[in-house]
Amino acid sequence: GLGSNRKLNILSINTSTKQYSLAVMKDEILLGEYILPSGPSHFSNLMPSIDDLLIKVGLEPQKLDGLIVALGPGSFTGIRIGLSVVKGLSQCLNIPIIGVPTLVAMASQLPYLNEDICPLVTSRKGEVFTALFRWGANGQLSRLIEDTCLKINDLSSITGNKAIFIGNDFNNQGPILKQQFGEKKILAPANLWNLKASSLGILGLKKLKKGHSDSLSELVPIYLREVDIRLPKEVS
Structure with a gap:
């Protein structure tokens, strides 16, 4: 160990x-x-x-x-x-x-804020993988919403009045978020994105x-929708 x-x-x-x-x-x-x-x-x-x-x-x-x-x-x-x-x-x-x-690691890049933190990662066109986190008084990051896949225009359904966004594509996500939320929501500075x-x-x-090590069975991609891979149908 x-x-x-x-x-x-x-x-x-x-x-x-x-x-x-x-x-x-x-x-x-x-x-x-x-x-x-x-x-x-x-x-x-x-x-x-x-x-x-x-x-x-x-x-x-x-x-x-x-x-x-x-x-x-x-x-x-x-x-x-x-x-x-x-x-x-x-x-x-x-x-x-x-x-x-x-998404946990992205949220951790905006430490010790009072607002909820909403990380975004591009999924397919118009959709993002997202979740919602908040810092506790103990300096620990807690999860408010499980990872989910949403249309970027539906983000208001999970973010309350106050949230700070950190995405992975400022050029594309930034303008959409500004248009959608105006001054109500804050974008993290672009250099902190990704x-x-x-x-x-x-x-x-x-x-x-702590001596922890993930097994190979734990080291699998987290994905939230069907992957676009055509698998050969089994012939019975």
Whole structure:
């Protein structure tokens, strides 16, 4: 097990939102972080980017103590890529993986606010994966609404009078939210949008410190609607 006194070197990976992000941390301290465009051509860049980041921060892969990965909801293809990368690294380096839900980690990027926090991740056209969170007096983030998939125009059905939005596509979601809510709702600053791998790292580190490790059966994408994959029908 991992001693809770020793500082842990962790690599965290987010491939669930519009931008990919990689972070290397020593406990809570961020050593280096990349934010990369997502897309089919960028899958091939993921491993070289990980190698490059580790070189830049001066850490050999063998010195990593754990891996943190975003489980979604979000880009199904992206999440599967992230999971396959961390599973490969975990087997190769014999280190644990912690999976973190995307919307929880996004909400955690807006710490200690009094308002409800509403994270959004693009689903199919016009729809978003979303949930609602609130910070408690104890500094813990609590969930008000389970992850759900909604038309972006129906967000008012879950957000009360006050909510702060943090999405994954400011160019497209920002104007829609401003048009829908006017001054009633607040958008987090655009540079805080998307999901930083370091935010995953902070959340996953707590579990690693307790000696937790997710099993392969727990490391599956969180998705909230039927995936558009035509499976061959069984012929009886």
